[in-house]
Amino acid sequence: MKKPIVVLGIGELGSVFSRAFLRNNYPVYPITRKTNIDELHANIDPEFILVCVAENQLQPALKSIPNAWKDRVAMLQNELLPRDWEAHQFENPTIISVWFEKKKGMDSKVVMSSPTFGSKAQILVDSLALIDIPAHIVADEDALLFELVFKNVYIFTVNITGLAVAPGSTVGDVRDHHLDILHNVFNDVLKLQSILTGRTFDKQKLEKNMMDMAFEGDLNHICIGRSAPARLDRALKLAKDFKLGLPTLEKIKKLQS
Numbered sequence: 001m002k003k004p005i006v007v008l009g010i011g012e013l014g015s016v017f018s019r020a021f022l023r024n025n026y027p028v029y030p031i032t033r034k035t036n037i038d039e040l041h042a043n044i045d046p047e048f049i050l051v052c053v054a055e056n057q058l059q060p061a062l063k064s065i066p067n068a069w070k071d072r073v074a075m076l077q078n079e080l081l082p083r084d085w086e087a088h089q090f091e092n093p094t095i096i097s098v099w100f101e102k103k104k105g106m107d108s109k110v111v112m113s114s115p116t117f118g119s120k121a122q123i124l125v126d127s128l129a130l131i132d133i134p135a136h137i138v139a140d141e142d143a144l145l146f147e148l149v150f151k152n153v154y155i156f157t158v159n160i161t162g163l164a165v166a167p168g169s170t171v172g173d174v175r176d177h178h179l180d181i182l183h184n185v186f187n188d189v190l191k192l193q194s195i196l197t198g199r200t201f202d203k204q205k206l207e208k209n210m211m212d213m214a215f216e217g218d219l220n221h222i223c224i225g226r227s228a229p230a231r232l233d234r235a236l237k238l239a240k241d242f243k244l245g246l247p248t249l250e251k252i253k254k255l256q257s
Contacts, residue, residue: 002026005123006046006069008061009053012102013076017050020127041066048072048094048120055079055227055234062088074120078155079234080148081196094118095144097151099217100133108133111217117144146201149193153206154214156189157182159231162223164252172219175211181248186210188246192235195242229256 004027007014018028029044031037049069053061058077062085065073074094075085085093096116101109113134116124125135138144161174161182174182186207194200236253239246 003047004029004044006031006040006044006049008049008051008064009057011052011054012104013098014050014052016100016102016108016131016133017052017124017127020131020133021123023130024123024127026123026127037064037066041068046072047123048074051075052077058084065090072120074118074124079152079231081152081193082145082148083196092119094120094124095148096121096124096135097144097147099151099214101218101221109218110134111221112213115144115147117141145197145199149190149197149201150206150209150214152193153186153189154210156192156231156235157186157210158221158223159225159228160189160235160249160252161185163228163232163256165223167224169223170219171215171221171223174223175215175219183207184248185252188248189235192239192242192244192246195244196238232256 002025005021006029007018008031010018010030010032018030021028026047029040029046031040046069049065049072051061051073052075055077070089071091073090074096076096076098080095094116095118096114099110099112099114101111110133113136114128115138116135117138117140121137125137128135138147158171161178162169164181165174165178190201190203190206232249232253235249236246
């Protein structure tokens with residue numbers, strides 16, 4: 001009998017991972033707002049706990065993880081970077097950068113294979129494969145960081161560019177008709193990611209990957225989701241905290257006001 005997997009956050013993505021784990025013969029224990037984590041911790045010894053909550057719920061969720069489970073944490077989130085989990089003293093956490101969509105009333109839509117790294121990465125890859133979602137393990141922590149930055153650059157750039165162009169514009173629209181805005185937003189977003197990580201990245205490789213892989217994976221993807229305005233605000237707040245000028249993002253924010 002395999003150890004159970006705890007899933008903290010049973011939203012759209014949490015439900016996909018839960019189904020994948022069940023197909024892989026892992027019992028699944030959900031944590032919802034009504035769950036007593038201390039009671040659950042006292043009664044089960046899980047394989048790991050997967051944290052898949054909304055951006056604004058991530059830090060409270062990470063703080064709620066019992067000390068005895070800190071050696072078996074996995075997580076996913078848009079905007080995720082090492083600074084988000086390092087303060088919690090997790091031991092070799094497993095991270096997955098999700099490149100499939102799951103919205104209410106629709107099945108999962110794969111854009112590209114989801115990279116993952118950490119002690120439980122193979123379980124994620126094997127489980128997702130059972131529900132036809134591709135994932136792969138990257139070589140090391142540096143490769144993982146590049147993948148996280150790549151996803152962040154993509155999602156920030158697409159969302160914020162979408163705020164600056166016609167409502168309902170797709171990824172294909174901005175690539176074909178608003179390349180100057182797209183490029184300027186990309187530059188600002190990459191500057192912010194570099195400050196947040198304390199690292200520099202191959203700008204040409206990131207932009208090429210965004211255009212050739214992420215964009216091509218779903219050219220009909222609508223740029224603006226519900227979270228786009230809040231994502232712009234978060235980017236500008238972080239930039240202010242670090243005294244970083246992001247002229248294109250600042251201009252787009254003024255146009256929204």
